[in-house]
Amino acid sequence: MAMVEVTQILLSAQSADANIRQQAEESxxxxxxxxxxxxxxxxxxxxxxxxxxxxxxxxxxLVLKNALDAKEAPRKEEYTQRWIAxxxxxKKQIKAALLSTLGSVTADARHTxxxxxxxxxxxxxxxxxxxELIGTLLGNMGPLGAVEQPTHLKQSTxxxxxxxxxxxxxxxxxxxxxxxxxxxxxxxMNVTETSNEVRLAATRAxxxxxxxxxxxxxxxxxxxxxxxxVCQTTSxxxxxxxxxxxxxxxxxxxxxxxxxxxxxPEIFSITSKAAKDDxxxxxxxxxxxxxxxxxxxxxxxxxxxxxxxxxxxxxxxQALPALIPMLLETLTKQEEDQDTDENAWxxxxxxxxxxxxxARTVGDDVVPLxxxxxxxxxxxxxxxCREAATFAFGSILDGPSPEKLAPLVNMAIGFLLNAMKxxxxxxxxxTAWTIGRICEFLHGPGMENTVINGQNLQPIVTVxxxxxxxxxxxxxxxxxAIYFLAQGFEDSNGTSPLSPYFQVVxxxxxxTADREDATDTHLQASAYETMNEVVRSSTxxxxxVVVQLIPVIMGKLGATLGMQILSADDKERQSELQALLCGxxxxxxxxxxxxxxxxxxxxxYADNLMELFxxxxxxxxxxxxxxxxxxxxxxxxxxxxxxAKYMPEFYKYVEMGLKNHEEYQVxxxxxxxxxxxxRALEARVLPYCDGIMTELLKDxxxxxxxxSVKPPIFSCFGDIALAIGDAFEKxxxxxxxxxxxxxxxxxxxxGQGDEELLDYNNQLRxxxxxxxxxxxxxxxxxxxxxLLVPYAEHIVAFIETVYxxxxxxxxxxxxxxxxxxxxxxxxxxxxxxxxxxxTFWREFAEECMQNEDYRIKETGQWASNVISQLVEx
Numbered sequence: 011m012a013m014v015e016v017t018q019i020l021l022s023a024q025s026a027d028a029n030i031r032q033q034a035e036e037s038x039x040x041x042x043x044x045x046x047x048x049x050x051x052x053x054x055x056x057x058x059x060x061x062x063x064x065x066x067x068x069x070x071x072l073v074l075k076n077a078l079d080a081k082e083a084p085r086k087e088e089y090t091q092r093w094i095a096x097x098x099x100x101k102k103q104i105k106a107a108l109l110s111t112l113g114s115v116t117a118d119a120r121h122t123x124x125x126x127x128x129x130x131x132x133x134x135x136x137x138x139x140x141x142e143l144i145g146t147l148l149g150n151m152g153p154l155g156a157v158e159q160p161t162h163l164k165q166s167t168x169x170x171x172x173x174x175x176x177x178x179x180x181x182x183x184x185x186x187x188x189x190x191x192x193x194x195x196x197x198x199m200n201v202t203e204t205s206n207e208v209r210l211a212a213t214r215a216x217x218x219x220x221x222x223x224x225x226x227x228x229x230x231x232x233x234x235x236x237x238x239x240v241c242q243t244t245s246x247x248x249x250x251x252x253x254x255x256x257x258x259x260x261x262x263x264x265x266x267x268x269x270x271x272x273x274x275p276e277i278f279s280i281t282s283k284a285a286k287d288d289x290x291x292x293x294x295x296x297x298x299x300x301x302x303x304x305x306x307x308x309x310x311x312x313x314x315x316x317x318x319x320x321x322x323x324x325x326x327x328q329a330l331p332a333l334i335p336m337l338l339e340t341l342t343k344q345e346e347d348q349d350t351d352e353n354a355w356x357x358x359x360x361x362x363x364x365x366x367x368x369a370r371t372v373g374d375d376v377v378p379l380x381x382x383x384x385x386x387x388x389x390x391x392x393x394x395c396r397e398a399a400t401f402a403f404g405s406i407l408d409g410p411s412p413e414k415l416a417p418l419v420n421m422a423i424g425f426l427l428n429a430m431k432x433x434x435x436x437x438x439x440x441t442a443w444t445i446g447r448i449c450e451f452l453h454g455p456g457m458e459n460t461v462i463n464g465q466n467l468q469p470i471v472t473v474x475x476x477x478x479x480x481x482x483x484x485x486x487x488x489x490x491a492i493y494f495l496a497q498g499f500e501d502s503n504g505t506s507p508l509s510p511y512f513q514v515v516x517x518x519x520x521x522t523a524d525r526e527d528a529t530d531t532h533l534q535a536s537a538y539e540t541m542n543e544v545v546r547s548s549t550x551x552x553x554x555v556v557v558q559l560i561p562v563i564m565g566k567l568g569a570t571l572g573m574q575i576l577s578a579d580d581k582e583r584q585s586e587l588q589a590l591l592c593g594x595x596x597x598x599x600x601x602x603x604x605x606x607x608x609x610x611x612x613x614x615y616a617d618n619l620m621e622l623f624x625x626x627x628x629x630x631x632x633x634x635x636x637x638x639x640x641x642x643x644x645x646x647x648x649x650x651x652x653x654a655k656y657m658p659e660f661y662k663y664v665e666m667g668l669k670n671h672e673e674y675q676v677x678x679x680x681x682x683x684x685x686x687x688x689r690a691l692e693a694r695v696l697p698y699c700d701g702i703m704t705e706l707l708k709d710x711x712x713x714x715x716x717x718s719v720k721p722p723i724f725s726c727f728g729d730i731a732l733a734i735g736d737a738f739e740k741x742x743x744x745x746x747x748x749x750x751x752x753x754x755x756x757x758x759x760x761g762q763g764d765e766e767l768l769d770y771n772n773q774l775r776x777x778x779x780x781x782x783x784x785x786x787x788x789x790x791x792x793x794x795x796x797l798l799v800p801y802a803e804h805i806v807a808f809i810e811t812v813y814x815x816x817x818x819x820x821x822x823x824x825x826x827x828x829x830x831x832x833x834x835x836x837x838x839x840x841x842x843x844x845x846x847x848x849t850f851w852r853e854f855a856e857e858c859m860q861n862e863d864y865r866i867k868e869t870g871q872w873a874s875n876v877i878s879q880l881v882e883x
Contacts, residue, residue, distance in 0.1 A: 016041075016052045020066040020073075038073065046092060047100045050074060054107035057119055057126075064116055071122030078129040084714045090133050105130060109146060112166040120166035128173030135174075135182050144187050147171055151194045165207045168198050172215030180221045188222045192232075195219060196239050199255075206248040213243055213254035220261050227266050237262075237273050244280050249289050256284065256295030260302050267306040271323055278329060282336050290357055297340065297360040300326075300333065304367035311371075326371045333368065334379040337361045341398035344436065362401045369409035377410050381418065388425070393434035400429065400437065404444030408451050412461075419448055419461050427473045435481055442477060442487035445470070449494035455501050462498065464507065470495070471511045475518050482531040485522060489536040492519070493543045500547040512552040515544055516559065523590075529583060538590040542597040557611035559598055564615070567591040567622055571629075585631040592626065592637035595619065596644050603648025612648040619645055620656045627663050632673040639667060639679045643686035653687070654694045661698050668705035674716035677709065681722045688726075688733035696734050703730065703741050710748050717770065721777030724749060728784020736794035738785065745781070746801055752778055753808040760815050772819045775812060779825035786832040799840045802833055806841075806848055813854045824866045827858045831873030834880045842880050851877055 022034035041049040056062055056070035078093060080086045093101070108130070111123035127143075134140040150159055150167040171191055183191075198212025216236075226232040240262070243255035259277065263270060270277070277299065284296035303325050314320040326333065340361030345354065369376045380402050387399035403422065407415060426448075429441040452461040462470065474495075478488045492515060499506045508515070519541045528534035548556050570591070573584045599619075602608040612619075623638045623645075642660065646653045664687075667680025684702055688695050706723050709715055727745050731738040738745075752774060759771045782805055789795045809826050812818055818826070830851055833841055845851060855877070858870025 016049070016056055016070065017062060017066045020056065020069045021063060023069060024065055042077065046077075047096050050077065050096070050104055051100055053077075054104040057123060058107040058111040058114070060114060060116070064118060067116065068118045068122060071119065071126055075122065075126045075129055078126070078133065083716075093130070093133050094137075105140065105143075112150065112170060113160065113163045114166075115162065117162075120162065121169065124166050124170035124173055127170045128177045131174045132177035135178055143174075144171075144183070144191065147174075148190050148194055151198070161205045161208055164198065165205065165211045168195065168208065168211035168215045171195065172211070172218040175215065175218040175222060180224070183222060185225055188219075189226070191219055192216075192223060192226055192236070196236060199239050199243050206246070206251055209243070209246060210248065210251050210254055213240075213251055213258060216240070217254065217258050217261055220258065220265055227269055233269060241273070241276055241280060244284065249292060252284070252288065252292045253295055256281075256292060256299065260295060260299050263299055263302040264306065267303070268321060268323070270303075270325065274325055274329070278332065282332070285336055285340060285357075285361075293340075293357055294355070294360050297337070297357070297364050300329075300337075301360075301364045301367050304364065304371045307371050308367070326368055327375065330368075330372060330375060330379060334365075334376065337365045337368070338380070338383050338398075338402060341365075341401055342394045344394055344397060358398070358401070362405045365402060366405040366408060369406040371409070374410045374414045376406050377414055377418070380406050393432075393437055396429075396432065397434070397436045397440050400426075400440045400444055404440065404447045407444070407447040412452055415452060416461055419452055423448070423461075423466055423470070427469055430473050430477045435484060438477065438480060438484045439487055442474075442484055442491055445474070446487060446491035446494050449491055449498060453495065453498035455498075462495070467507055471508075471515070475514065478518050478522050482525075482527050482533045485525075486531060486533045486536045489519070489522065489533070489540040493536075493540040496540070496544045496547040502547070502549050504549055505551045506547065506549045508547065509549055509551050512544070512548060513555050516541065516555060519544065520562065534587070535590060538594055541594055545594075545597050545601050548601065553602070553608050553611065556598055556601060557608075560595070560611070560615050560619075563591055563594050563598070564618060564622055567595070567626065571625055581631075585629070585634050588626055588629065588631070588634045589637040592623070592634065592641045596637065596641035599641060599644040599648055603644060609648050612645065613652070616645060616649050616652070620660070624659060624663070632670075632676050635663075635667065635670075635673075635676050636679045639663075639676070639683050643679075643683040646683070646686045646690040650690050651692070651694060653690050657687075657691070657695075657698060661701070664698075665701060665705060668702070668709060671709070671712055671715045674719050677715065678719045678722060681706070681709075681719060681726050684726050685722075685729040688729040692733050693735070693737075695730070696737055699730060699734060699737075699741075703744070707744055707748065718773075720752070721770075721773040724752065724774075724777035725780040725784075727781040728788075731781075731784040731788035733788075735788045736792040736797075738788055739794055739797060742797060749778055749781055750801075750804055753804070757808070757811050760811075760817070768817055772817075772822050775818070775822045776825055778808075779822070779829050782829045783825065783832050786829070786836040790832075790836040795836055796840060799837055802837060802841045802844055805829065805833060806844055809854075810848060810850050813850055820861070820863055820866060823858065823861070824863075824869050827854060827866070827873045828869050830854070831869070831876045834873070834877045838880060839883075842883075845877050845881050 016038075019034050019037050022030050023038065025031045025034070038049075053070040053074040057067050057074065059067075062070075078089055080089055105127075108123050108127050111119050112127075114120050114123070131140065131143055135143070147167050147170055150163050152159065171194070175191070195212050195215045198208050199216065223236070226236065240255055240258050244252055244259070246252050246255065281296040281299055285293050288296070307322055307324070307326055310320055310322040338361070340357045343357040343361075345356050345358075365376075365380070384399045384403045387395040388403075390396060390399075407419075423445075426441055426445055430438055430445075432438050432441065448461060474488050474492055478485050478492075480488070496508060496515075499508045502508075506512075519537045522528065523534050523537035523541075525533065528537065545556055545559070567588060570584055570588050573580065575581050575584060599612050602611045620642070623642050626634055626638045664680060664684065667676050667683075670676045670680070684706075687698075706726060709723055710720060727741075727749070730741075756771055756774050756778070759767055785798060789798055809830055812822060812826050834845065851873075855870045855874035858866050859874065861867050861870065
């Protein structure tokens, strides 16, 4: 386990000379593959040695960190196992070097070491290894005999503690360790501490440790102490420390909402002062605190209404009389370039966002407190006042009842349309956004006669089509308004109030997408996305316009193939435009293909479309590949059996997509398209099934492929079985064990309390049931149906397990009871004894028949009838 001399290599890896840099990077890669332990030891020594160059130490720490962690889960697990396999003595040396670096006089080395310590802790602490770590770190915080520890050591130690808490889950540490960490952190924040660096590190560490503090927040005395120190820290002389303290308060509001009541007066006092007088980063966090409280109360109202264990304390409603003026005051603190800066986030935007959340939280109560401000400022000469008034009005359109808002909007709509001609671009931008919000929240089925009606639709469309020619940021908001205007008419039958304007709207959107400045912002994407919504909402009387769009969009897509690509930016622009145009074609094909009367509009262009899509695949862009695949799936559905003639050429791209484990979204979309192909081609898909099933089974076995792709693969088994019937026999021995393994995994994952895992488990079960349903329906009535009998007991047992799980969602419920019915319907007498033994199906069917969802009710009734006849005959 020889160490490697890395100083020169690390310096060369930062050289301005690309050749030298590449050689150094290759050397590091080679050392990592051939002598991993030696390289890590050398890197840790480089990082911890004071007389080494600062640049080599910095990169040593970065390489060390990257050798222990990765974003992708499979690679992260690989790196974890590689560390675990290291020699114990080597690991001990590396950890000692990291801990010693916390005392370095070089700030970069200390900072990087703190991060690497956390990465090692993330691997070792859950395995009950490195038990001395927390004690060692806490030891750095106290005096060493009679001598006080150096300030820079305290600062880096607090940083390390914070990073460790960020990396590990809250159940890894014992409560006495949590108590000790919190004590050290809160003491580090204390106002008596002279170093702002230590206070900042301590405050940030508390932010990361808050998830561990549940027991401490239950104890009133400890909670009071923590809250007192945090609130005191918001008045620190140092702006970064104040900001970090408010970030802690935001996190506390999100995690411990139910404990806030007694602190609300002080919270309001310090947030009001910060929002009014403090520097912007601090003021933004003060506003964010109120947004977070809104989020909590909205969630309680929407998710937990009627739950006696979850209390809504109505902090926002109680604070309204003082909170609304505070938020309104922020709205005139705009920045001159905020409309054109993509990353702009300032006090005015934060205040308006918070105001919108307040409106969602308290509903009608917000209106009388905001409207006087709107009326007072909307006509003022200062553009900031006009824009702020419009922003305030637009912000409260989601939350209050339509009955409360409709009269105000009806009075305001004419004024807003005139304001689209305002001399100031900011005012026009916000006005267009507000009109979009009116279309989004106060327009749609049942509302046409109150807000957007035959009288004002024409002036609205006229103004929007004129304003779409304005500067890009205004035009983008206009696209948004047209999007929601069209969406509100989506359920129209035969004709729509928008039909007379359909063609001119489409032409305006095409012209907007073609503007020279459309790619400088998101305008081009907004124009095409709006086009998609306009097409979706089209009605029978505009079908010809939609059909005529096909060759127009095809022409634009064909033109991208000839674009001059001289740089990475050119390639990115080409890919983005191709993806957008494929997306438009997909929507057009879906719209026309959904109706037998309009399918011919697609079929006449099918050859040209396929030729174009296949040429686009050759551009090798994951985003474009995904969008083109979706468009081809829609085309297969529209063309039906006639799609078979494209399969010899198209199949290689299907195979390529199924093999794409790195860009898993492409793989996932391709799996979905295989389902589309099965539905379109039915038995004609059989010649391609060997290759498809081989790739799908490889995908299921892959540890690299993202888990989200696996439920759709199981569904795809069902699609294939439905298409080819009992010809699926040859795949049973491979596919069913995969389904059984997935069912066992699903059962093992039940009841673990993790919301993300719960959602995934429901998706997994849904995929499994769709597979079984497809198998049973595919084999139904064939001589080979009995081949499924040996699997019946496992299927029923799995369904019983799912039935007993109260965390199953309604999709799973419907699919599970449906498979029970399919089993009885397909296998008949062969499974009658099984249903006689396992009588849970009666309660399950009864539960489904009581469900409010008519689809679950009908499926439950059908399954009950089929099984009852079987059991009683």
